[in-house]
Amino acid sequence: MVDVGDKAITRRVAVASGRILMLPETLARVREGTAKKGDVLGIARIAAIQGAKRTADLIPLCHPIALTRVAVDLQIDEDACAVQCTATVECEGRTGVEMEALTAVQVGLLTVYDMLKAVDRGMTITDVKLMEKHGGKSGEWVRG
Numbered sequence: 001m002v003d004v005g006d007k008a009i010t011r012r013v014a015v016a017s018g019r020i021l022m023l024p025e026t027l028a029r030v031r032e033g034t035a036k037k038g039d040v041l042g043i044a045r046i047a048a049i050q051g052a053k054r055t056a057d058l059i060p061l062c063h064p065i066a067l068t069r070v071a072v073d074l075q076i077d078e079d080a081c082a083v084q085c086t087a088t089v090e091c092e093g094r095t096g097v098e099m100e101a102l103t104a105v106q107v108g109l110l111t112v113y114d115m116l117k118a119v120d121r122g123m124t125i126t127d128v129k130l131m132e133k134h135g136g137k138s139g140e141w142v143r144g
Contacts, residue, residue: 001061012135013052016101017086018128019077020109024054026120027081034128036141037115042112044085047070051107052100055101060098070100072108085110095135098130 022030027046029035037043051072056064070089077084089097109125114121132142 001063002095004063004094009094010135011090011092012096012133013066013088013090014088014096014098014101014133015131016098016129017084017131018109019082019106019126020112021080021082021124021126022116023120023122024081026116026123027076027078027083029116030083031076031118032047035115036118041076043081043105043115044074044083045072047101047111048074048085048087048104048108052087052097052104053092055100055103058103059099063095064093065091065093065100066130067097070104072104074108074112076102079084080112082102082135083109083112085112093113096133096136098133100130 030040052070056062071088073086075084083104085108087101089101091097113123
């Protein structure tokens with residue numbers, strides 16, 4: 001792992017997003033709450049939060065970070081026939097939380113897939129990316 005012992009403790013924030021594309025009939029199950037496994041968006045939100053908290057267990061060489069906030073927003077995008085996931089992760093620490101935000105999005109979208117795969121195996125997880133990060137030596141970065 002990288003030595004972060006000499007880095008200053010600062011407020012670190014990262015925002016990541018992604019989406020899962022699906023058939024209109026599948027999206028209707030999400031919207032109407034009729035998926036056999038239950039509340040797709042609610043369960044995916046909890047899974048995403050858990051994913052952020054467990055990032056160091058999943059990604060080799062990631063520092064375990066004491067997160068101070070994880071917020072996950074899942075929205076239905078009718079026009080794209082998709083569910084959009086956005087995760088905001090924060091900490092007061094010596095290293096950033098970009099990996100935690102990206103992991104939250106991936107785990108949230110994988111959970112949507114798992115809950116709906118019986119009716120739509122062709123779903124596609126796409127556009128997972130870091131949207132912005134704040135704090136630390138490198139300062140601010142926002143996707144243009």
